[in-house]
Amino acid sequence: MSVSTSPNFKENVHGALRDESLQRALGRLKTGFRDKRLAAIENLPEFEALRDQARDIKNHTLENLDHYLLTFEENVKANGGHVHWCADAEEARQVVAKICRDTNAKSVLKGKSMISEEIALNDFLEKQDLKVVETDLGEYIIQLRHEPPSHIIAPAIHVHKEEVADSFRETHKGRDPNRSLDEPRELLDEAREVMREHFFAADVGITGANFLIAETGTSVIVTNEGNGDLTQTLSRVHVAIASLEKVVPTLEDASSILRVLARSATGQEMSSYTTFSTGPRREGDLDGPEEYHVILLDNGRSNMLGTEFQDMLRCIRCAACMNHCPVYGAVGGHAYGWVYPGPMGSVLSPSLIGVDEAGHLPNASTFCGKCEEVCPMRIPLPKMMRHWREREFEKHLSPSSFRYGIKTWAFFASKPRLYRAVTGIASKVLAKMAGGKGRIAKLPLAGGWTDMRDFPAPEGKTFKELWAEKQAGKGDVK
Amino acid sequence: MTPSKPRVGLFVTCLVDMFRPTVGFSAVKLLEEAGCDVDVPMDQTCCGQPAFNSGDNASARKVAAPLIDMFADYDYVVAPSGSCAGMIKKHFPELFADDPAMAARVQALSDKTHELVSFLTDIMKVDSVPAEFDGKVTYHDSCSGLRELKVKQQPRKLLNSIKGLEISELSEPETCCGFGGTFCVKYPEISGKMVGDKTRDITETGAKTLLAGDLGCLMNMAGKLAREGSNVEVRHVAEVLADMTMAAPPIAGKEGE
Numbered sequence A: 001m002s003v004s005t006s007p008n009f010k011e012n013v014h015g016a017l018r019d020e021s022l023q024r025a026l027g028r029l030k031t032g033f034r035d036k037r038l039a040a041i042e043n044l045p046e047f048e049a050l051r052d053q054a055r056d057i058k059n060h061t062l063e064n065l066d067h068y069l070l071t072f073e074e075n076v077k078a079n080g081g082h083v084h085w086c087a088d089a090e091e092a093r094q095v096v097a098k099i100c101r102d103t104n105a106k107s108v109l110k111g112k113s114m115i116s117e118e119i120a121l122n123d124f125l126e127k128q129d130l131k132v133v134e135t136d137l138g139e140y141i142i143q144l145r146h147e148p149p150s151h152i153i154a155p156a157i158h159v160h161k162e163e164v165a166d167s168f169r170e171t172h173k174g175r176d177p178n179r180s181l182d183e184p185r186e187l188l189d190e191a192r193e194v195m196r197e198h199f200f201a202a203d204v205g206i207t208g209a210n211f212l213i214a215e216t217g218t219s220v221i222v223t224n225e226g227n228g229d230l231t232q233t234l235s236r237v238h239v240a241i242a243s244l245e246k247v248v249p250t251l252e253d254a255s256s257i258l259r260v261l262a263r264s265a266t267g268q269e270m271s272s273y274t275t276f277s278t279g280p281r282r283e284g285d286l287d288g289p290e291e292y293h294v295i296l297l298d299n300g301r302s303n304m305l306g307t308e309f310q311d312m313l314r315c316i317r318c319a320a321c322m323n324h325c326p327v328y329g330a331v332g333g334h335a336y337g338w339v340y341p342g343p344m345g346s347v348l349s350p351s352l353i354g355v356d357e358a359g360h361l362p363n364a365s366t367f368c369g370k371c372e373e374v375c376p377m378r379i380p381l382p383k384m385m386r387h388w389r390e391r392e393f394e395k396h397l398s399p400s401s402f403r404y405g406i407k408t409w410a411f412f413a414s415k416p417r418l419y420r421a422v423t424g425i426a427s428k429v430l431a432k433m434a435g436g437k438g439r440i441a442k443l444p445l446a447g448g449w450t451d452m453r454d455f456p457a458p459e460g461k462t463f464k465e466l467w468a469e470k471q472a473g474k475g476d477v478k
Numbered sequence B: 001m002t003p004s005k006p007r008v009g010l011f012v013t014c015l016v017d018m019f020r021p022t023v024g025f026s027a028v029k030l031l032e033e034a035g036c037d038v039d040v041p042m043d044q045t046c047c048g049q050p051a052f053n054s055g056d057n058a059s060a061r062k063v064a065a066p067l068i069d070m071f072a073d074y075d076y077v078v079a080p081s082g083s084c085a086g087m088i089k090k091h092f093p094e095l096f097a098d099d100p101a102m103a104a105r106v107q108a109l110s111d112k113t114h115e116l117v118s119f120l121t122d123i124m125k126v127d128s129v130p131a132e133f134d135g136k137v138t139y140h141d142s143c144s145g146l147r148e149l150k151v152k153q154q155p156r157k158l159l160n161s162i163k164g165l166e167i168s169e170l171s172e173p174e175t176c177c178g179f180g181g182t183f184c185v186k187y188p189e190i191s192g193k194m195v196g197d198k199t200r201d202i203t204e205t206g207a208k209t210l211l212a213g214d215l216g217c218l219m220n221m222a223g224k225l226a227r228e229g230s231n232v233e234v235r236h237v238a239e240v241l242a243d244m245t246m247a248a249p250p251i252a253g254k255e256g257e
């Protein structure tokens, strides 16, 4: 696996654009996600109103975040669960390690969780001699391939089914080497059989959370395979890891947001499984964990409160923004170099790992606005990417040639007479360079343009020159 | 008494001024035919968007501020570009948000600024143009016009009023062409991939002419089509609506092409 990091964005892009297998996989975004989302929302006339409602719920929660988090904690405890407040990734990893030690765990089952990717939990746990098994099929596949996810809800979207079959043959020993693994169904069945053995041996089950419900102290996960709920019900100990902003006040609020979540994500009305966990197994319960822990992770979120980036904390990780982003669609998730790709990552990653590390990401956008158009939580993603550019510019992180270029241009553009003279000359020079062909194939200092396309030549005179001539002809010079 | 004509200040845009004056003259013609009195303040340069989108708000304000007074006396400000009109309408209020002394004037400018084609249809109630054009065209919805100003049906409505003109839609008319201002030179490879996808879509429509409402996008797509040796002709929609296609060869096209 090649290590891609955010500062290497351009190199990553170069590779991704030449990776035919990846390009073929990215071609599936349209039918796999975009068309389905469109069909789902066309069937729900109140979708736009639901988006407003979802946004308002989260805004209200963020304005009162301390209150709802404390209420959540109180209710988890009242149900016999434990809450761990963690400031950063290291604290969260240590808490998980301690829970595993205290419960004598040998094996850990994982439900799909982006937060566990954010804190690089698997590597850490494996170093503690724990056996970690991902139970989400996509996560399981990339675990076998030793890769990071390339999408927040379809982590293995870059992998083709033939490659999955190869990984299975390699890892699942003791099976008929000539078995058919051509059909997705066959792959799913085999994964399920292998996982079943792990489910029954599991000590600790770690999941993420799509929502934390303050009024009931409940964590909620939304899945399509159902392995997430097996992870949390069959394990002796359930640990839910969630970032602070996952809290919502009430069950009703969670239900409202659920109505936009699956539609925006996969075009389903609801995901196949929506699982609510409230405390450990109670007397008389047929199943459920003996212990229930929630890790509340900050890891940079509280720094976003009260800033121009607060709106980003409304994100419900539906992935609509990346499914519709032409840049993500061109380069895939790994190019972004860290856990969160696409537009949401371009806003969130600089907040979490620093704009000096992730500065390329908010720049690599045309501001086409498609992400904001589809975001169910109405997060103004392009505007926030621009705010990151402002921070970069203030910190002098943008390349000096670029800064110089902008300043020089602004100098001319704020001096109308000089500007008229200079653009007049430039138009003529460029028109001359084109020599009547209407275009220039190679232009000094504009390699970024002419490496990819011809440079259309100007007509020759500027509009203002021609307009002045025309007005002079009318005897009406301004 | 006949009501006096609305006074329109044309915001030419820096790209049209320097690269494609014909678009400016097409805009003037369309506005005059729609009953406007058109004027062009000669001290205008650019809306400041390149600096604004680069995070350099100080430079953006420096370039943008003079426009506020320059266009104060017109009834409307019209630009043959969704991107530049969007900058003035949607982003000037943000850009000057910290300056309460400016707020009212900036808002007034924002309120009266429009993209050309939507101004013709929505404000001047134009529903047909007397142009002639023979053949199949396709239309790319430039992002800012589409998403910030909701320009979608307006150009189609006027194009459809031209006898002999047929619109063959792109399979993804609303997908960005990869221009993105400075993006196309900062991330040329991604931009190149995006515009390549776009030109494939254009070619598959079978249209002879590609139209759009923003010169930046048009130069990007025209440059790519030219590089590919395509003979699709590229023009700003205003040139066709104003029946001024004889005034200049297509963008990136030769004289007489």
Ligand code: SF4
Residues within 6 Å of the ligand: A314, A315, A316, A317, A318, A319, A320, A321, A322, A343, A344, A371, A374, A375, A376, A377, A378, A379
């Ligand atoms: S930013 Fe919006 S569209 Fe993107 S993942 Fe978050 S909620 Fe979904």
